[in-house]
Amino acid sequence: xxxxxxxxxxxxxxxxxxxxxxxxxxxxxxxxxxxxxxxxxxxxxxxxxxxxxxxxxxxxxxxxxxxxxxxxxxxxxxxxxxxxxxxxxxxxxxxxxxxxxxxxxxxxxxxxxxxxxxxxxxxxxxxxxxxxxxxxxxxxxxxxxxxxxxxxxxxxxxxxxxxxxxxxxxxxxxxxxxxxxxxxxxxxxxxxxxxxx
Numbered sequence: 695x696x697x698x699x700x701x702x703x704x705x706x707x708x709x710x711x712x713x714x715x716x717x718x719x720x721x722x723x724x725x726x727x728x729x730x731x732x733x734x735x736x737x738x739x740x741x742x743x744x745x746x747x748x749x750x751x752x753x754x755x756x757x758x759x760x761x762x763x764x765x766x767x768x769x770x771x772x773x774x775x776x777x778x779x780x781x782x783x784x785x786x787x788x789x790x791x792x793x794x795x796x797x798x799x800x801x802x803x804x805x806x807x808x809x810x811x812x813x814x815x816x817x818x819x820x821x822x823x824x825x826x827x828x829x830x831x832x833x834x835x836x837x838x839x840x841x842x843x844x845x846x847x848x849x850x851x852x853x854x855x856x857x858x859x860x861x862x863x864x865x866x867x868x869x870x871x872x873x874x875x876x877x878x879x880x881x882x883x884x885x886x887x888x889x890x891x
Contacts, residue, residue: 744764744765744767744873744874745762745763745764745765745880746762746763746764746765746782746793746795746876747760747761747762747763748760748761748762748763748795749792749793750794750795750850750856750857751852751855751856752794752795752796752850752851752852752855752856752857752858753780753795753796753797753850753851753852753856754851754852754855755851755852756780756851757780757795757851757876760881761879761881761882761885762879762880762881763876763877763878763879763880763889764877764878764880765782765873765874765875765876765877766874766875766877767873767874768874769874769875769877770869770872770874770875774801774802774869775798775801775846775869775872775875776798776801777798777799777800777801778797778798778822779797779798779875780795780796780797780798780875780876780889781795781796781797781798781846781848781867781872781873781874781875781876782794782795782872782873782874782875782876783796783848783867783871783872783873784871784873785863785864785865785867785871786871787870787871793873794864795876796848796849796850796856796858796859796864796867797848797849797850797851798846798847798848799813799815799820799846799847799848799849799859800815800839800841800846800847801841801846802841802842802843802844802845802846802869803840803841803842803843804816804840804841804847805817805838805839805840805841806835806838806839806841806847807832807835807836807837807838807839808829808832808833808835808836808860809832809836811828811829811830812828812829813829813849824851826851826853827853827854828853829853829854830853830854831854831860832860833860833861834859834860834861834862834865835847835859835860839859839866841866842866844868844869844870845866845867845868845869846859846866846867846868846869846872847859847866847867848864848867876889877889
């Protein structure tokens with residue numbers, strides 16, 4: 695009888711140890727999977743988003759100097775900029791070239807002109823519905839400009855105090871120089887949240 699009791703105890707101890715080992719393996723597997731998921735999420739965030747700070751007054755009043763954002767760097771790898779998007783771009787292929795933030799107005803293949811302070815796209819008045827001021831200097835867009843494939847015409851929201859596609863030092867923006875789209879306002883805290891165009 696004692697022998698049977700001893701064997702039962704041994705079986706119980708063995709089953710308990712096996713259960714503890716399985717529990718340990720299960721917790722270890724869960725922790726490993728959690729670490730992998732978190733590392734993947736962090737890597738994705740690093741690849742997809744980049745912090746950018748507004749350095750110019752060209753987008754006021756929509757964006758002020760010093761406002762900070764997360765920029766989505768992958769969106770234009772799978773799609774193209776749309777009219778009204780606020781994009782981040784460089785004026786050339788150099789990684790050292792300054793980043794600029796402007797609003798997309800005209801798309802590849804379109805003809806844009808600024809006449810009597812208003813934007814004309816493909817012969818039609820472009821109504822933004824945002825209450826931007828009449829444009830006092832049409833710059834290069836005083837005459838019609840037809841965009842090639844992958845070219846975008848951009849303006850700052852501060853229409854009368856912005857260097858943009860109206861001027862030669864910015865000009866038309868080739869898609870390959872577009873770094874990303876402004877996505878989320880980080881600072882100031884009162885503006886925290888997804889950017890509304």
